[in-house]
Amino acid sequence: MxxxxxxxxxxxxxxxxxxxxxxxxxxxxxxxxxxxxxxxxxxxxxxxxxxxxxxxxxxxxxxxxxxxxxxxxxxxxxxxxxxxxxGLIDGHVHMTEVQGMLYRHMEKYPELVKEFKNQMPRSYLYYGFTTIINLGGISDEQINSFNKQPLKPDLYHIGYSGAGVANGYPMIYAPEEFRFENQPYFLYLESQAEHIPKKYKPADHTPKSVVRRIKKSGAIAVKSYYESGFGMMSNLPLPTKSMMTELLNESHANGLPLIVHANSLTGHSFLADIGVDILAHGLWNWEKYKQVPTDSLPLEIKEILDLQIQKQIGYTPTLTVIEGEGALVDKKFINQPVLKKVIPKKLLEWYKAEEAQWLGKDLFSHSNPEEVYKSYGKLQSHAMLVLKYLSDNNGLILFGTDTPSGPIYTNQPGHNGYWELTLMNEAEVPLNKILASATINNAKAFHLDSSVGSLxxxxxxxxxxxxxxxxxxxxxxxxxxxxxxxxxxxxxxxxxxxx
Ligand SMILES: [Zn+2]
CATH class of the missing domain: 2.30.40.10 (Urease, subunit C, domain 1)
Known part of the structure; x- marks a missing residue:
């Protein structure tokens, strides 16, 4: 002894x-x-x-x-x-897209697509993003071809699709003939039964069965949506409270965090109440308060944010969603010299051509640039006010860009991440919190902290x-x-x- x-x-x-x-x-x-x-x-x-x-x-x-x-x-x-x-972690990307292109453009310009895919992983690295998390559907082929690139960030994903409700956001945007095939993890809503092909059985599309399959696909998180839609596509079916709660519990039972798309007051309130792990977007759609001045938060919004803070729900500002959409009317955007470093030359030329301006024309055919700047400016001021409140009051801020937030050329790999960082700075988030959001906070939120997020x-x-x-x-x-x-x-x- x-x-x-x-x-x-x-x-x-x-x-x-x-x-x-x-x-x-x-x-x-x-x-x-x-x-x-x-x-x-x-x-x-x-x-x-x-x-x-x-x-x-x-x-x-x-x-x-x-x-x-x-x-x-x-x-x-x-x-x-x-x-x-x-290395920085972008917790919200869609690396399966080609910025600014619809399927018809990709078919027409396979060379541009190829050059883009070869450069894209390096563009993320160029701005220090060594981990990206794909928050939309992905195929094994897409994962493999990305991982074949000699220089690339570490790629994580949420499986072959998100767990959205049948015929809701985002699957409603896909043509009916492959809508269900493309969303293997859709959630069965009884109210949609008539609009779901008979070969899909309700038992295969419960939260439990869907999460089990998501886990099997190698996903690191479950993604869902609370979005009633916009413009012509509004009043979309939404998940019920019991369904979202079950999805949360099943995700946790499988060791996965639940991350949910929402940018409206109603959505953030619904999800804060349930206590999901991560909100994939900031709260910029203030609904009935959308016209209020940009210098103070309505009490109702403050209370929702207080609940998010109390529950330490991860909040992903994605300020470049608004900034990028507004920039579609900015002729100077695509001429920034810095873009030459991250966008292949021929694709950059194409972005400047008439054909690539389709989305800006679709969205803003009835407004002039000044009107667009004004309305997007208001939206962004609201988004920044919310972010500052969370930052000042110990909210859990996670870094994510939603690159690209739609088929838009203004959200470019890597470059968009840097843009997001500068916008967070403009929103007066202190620099230490910005760095933590893009490193340790994201690593912990997505359960990656045993391997990344700190030195x-x-x-x-x-x-x-x-x-x-x-x-x-x-x-x-x-x-x-x-x-x-x-x-x-x-x-x-x-x-x-x-x-
Ligand atoms: Zn997204």
């Missing part, structure tokens, strides 16, 4: 030796970033320090203030004057090296020097479109 004083003695020896000895690391295929300012958090509080970071293969093996002693084979960077953060031993080496401090300057997100994805170091310039 070891006596107590012996244990104490061994303890003192250990402390003594730890202080004296440097961390010994033997690397076979390593990467060492020295003297760099490390900006990472596990809990939302940042305490940056100058330190050292060591990667072996695709994992972080050392991080700390003390200089490690390294031998073996490794590459070294002097990080003096530079900043490292964990820590054992986590994946998804790391961004910046020339500016992202806790001081939002432009740091456009001052990226290198992106490390799964331990592979890539210079930012190598990620841009090659002529």
């Amino acid at each position: 070891i006596k107590k004083k012996h244990i104490l003695f061994i303890g003192i020896l250990l402390i003594f030796s730890c202080q004296k000895k440097k961390e010994q690391l033997y690397l076979k295929q390593g990467l060492y970033i020295s003297n760099v300012t490390i900006i990472s958090t596990e809990n939302g509080n940042y305490d940056p320090y100058i330190g050292h970071l060591v990667v072996e293969n695709d994992k972080i093996v050392y991080i700390g203030k003390n200089e490690p002693s390294i031998s073996g084979i490794f590459e070294q960077f002097d990080g003096t004057g530079k900043f490292v953060i964990p 820590a031993i054992g986590k994946k080496a998804n790391i961004i090296i910046m020339d500016k401090n992202p806790l001081k300057d939002i432009e740091a997100y456009d001052a990226i020097e290198k992106v490390i994805i799964g331990g592979q170091v890539v210079k930012r310039d190598d990620l841009e479109v090659k002529e």
